[in-house]
Amino acid sequence: MRLHRYSLGRDNYYHSRHWKNGLLLDDVFNGRAFIEEIAGDVYITVRAAYPSGFLGHLCAEVQSLVKSFWQGIDPRLHLPCPTENCKGLLERDEIMESKAEGIPKIRCAVCRKFHDIDGLMVSTAAKPEWQKAVTQLNRGQQEILKAVNTNYDALRGYL
Numbered sequence: 001m002r003l004h005r006y007s008l009g010r011d012n013y014y015h016s017r018h019w020k021n022g023l024l025l026d027d028v029f030n031g032r033a034f035i036e037e038i039a040g041d042v043y044i045t046v047r048a049a050y051p052s053g054f055l056g057h058l059c060a061e062v063q064s065l066v067k068s069f070w071q072g073i074d075p076r077l078h079l080p081c082p083t084e085n086c087k088g089l090l091e092r093d094e095i096m097e098s099k100a101e102g103i104p105k106i107r108c109a110v111c112r113k114f115h116d117i118d119g120l121m122v123s124t125a126a127k128p129e130w131q132k133a134v135t136q137l138n139r140g141q142q143e144i145l146k147a148v149n150t151n152y153d154a155l156r157g158y159l
């Protein structure tokens with residue numbers, strides 16, 4: 001299991017923290033991450049001084065896990081809208097495409113506000129609070145978390 005090295009139980013299984021719908025991961029100086037499944041979406045939250053590195057890495061890991069488990073599924077990564085109390089999600093690929101086209105802002109479909117793309121990416125990297133990124137999936141999220149937990153159990157024998 002690729003995420004095992006971040007498990008709080010990597011040295012002692014009984015220190016691990018994972019349950020039915022989520023797990024807590026730790027990458028020492030790079031921060032701690034909470035991965036949870038809510039109503040069919042996988043939420044990855046990283047807490048660190050500079051969370052973007054660990055967050056990006058975990059998002060890529062989860063995306064590749066999903067792709068390898070379910071062919072044909074195209075997991076999409078979203079960032080939370082920075083407007084306070086807005087539940088809008090901004091799709092990362094759309095942000096990158098806008099940037100590549102020289103469009104400096106992206107509009108949230110929920111609060112209708114335009115957000116500066118550079119500011120969005122910088123604030124995601126620098127805010128010292130819980131960061132959220134969302135991988136929105138069409139189906140099968142519960143199975144992947146089950147698979148994660150199963151793999152953790154399977155790793156017990158090595159500890």
Ligand SMILES: [Zn+2]
Nearest residue numbers: 081086108111
């Ligand atoms: Zn919004």
